[in-house]
Amino acid sequence: MTNLTPIDEAISTLLNSLPAIEEIESTPLMECLGRVLAEDFTAPLDVPPHTNSAMDGYALRSEDVKFLPATLNISQRIIAGSVGTRLESGEAARIFTGAPLPEGADCVAMQENCRVKGNKVEILKTANSGENLRLMGEDITKGSIMLESGVRLTPQDLGLVASVGRSTLGTRRRLKVALITTGNELIEPGKELLPGQIYNSNYYALAPLLRQMGCDIVKSGIVADSFEKTRNTLEQIAVKVDCVITTGGVSVGEEDHVKAAVEENGYLDLWKLAIKPGKPFASGKIMGKQFFGLPGNPVSAFVTFLLLVKPCLLSMLGSKKVRVRGFSIKTNFSSCSVSERQEYLRVKLQNEETGVPFIERCQNQSSGVGSSLAIADGLAVVPPHTEVSVGDHLEYISFSELLR
Ligand code: AMP
């Protein structure tokens, strides 16, 4: 009988057991990228705020140009940023893109269809009412909900908010996250590598992912493989944060102390997932705070962060969309999984020759090979006990989605 938890079950369990961040803070637009909106955002005005010209040309009354050729007096010149005066019958206003349509006019004839003669303009083609106009409120209507509570703010969203004149948004406060790397062998980049040591790479791959979500990162330095040191670090840091994340030391070897150290001041409720890479993954509570223990292998740590931790952190922040869905795409490789673990293969998206996209497996799928992560465009999902033949379709989840 299996004692590994399938990933979908693990995610559902996790999402149901998370504390929520309720506090809202007013955040300047330029700091809102990737943050979770905490209120429905209603348009305070119409966009455009006035009906304006979509072309460089001549604003006129369509009834004046029903019969051609029609010659009108150029009565005024309206540039973007200025306001004209009422247009009378028989008159045209020279107008530029974005300039407000003057009262009395109901369309704009594009300049390519006009011929200027002194202070008169000859209209060479009929212009219909409403032509070449951008109507007041056609983009955004005052009072409508522009952005719903729970969205993660994108550059497009911020542009939209700026377009109605707001310079701040109500977002969930930043999540405080401790990111702890464990291992006697680790040393920080920039220092000299001594025999037996390796550089701490997990911190530098995971911290940017936290930053993207607007998390405040509390760093602990590298924690040695000792029960006391691990327990003490966890105790000291847990009180300062909303969530503690560790990498390494979560397996069951003699030098793995994270599990026991967490259980000293809390508990683990999820342990051993049916996924590859990433089996030694743990989650639970430490001193009442959310805890995630990630594997030490760089690939496993990165993949479990994206698949499990990121959705949880977004959920704690009130995000409505926490899971990334892939799409079905053709493979050019075969594989046979006799494992009960769902595999996440690092793959490249290709479309050479035929132009039809397909996925190609990165050669080395070892969970210790960090370079494969940098080469890959995303992950292909191979369900447990599945044989894949060349040309079969697999679910593909792109990094551009996962890393958003
Ligand atoms: P562990 O889960 O602690 O047994 O670690 C598994 C493997 O990942 C070992 O080869 C570690 O040296 C390596 N590892 C653990 N933590 C890190 C880290 N922060 N950066 C790079 N490699 C790591």
Ligand code: MG
């Ligand atoms: Mg270790």
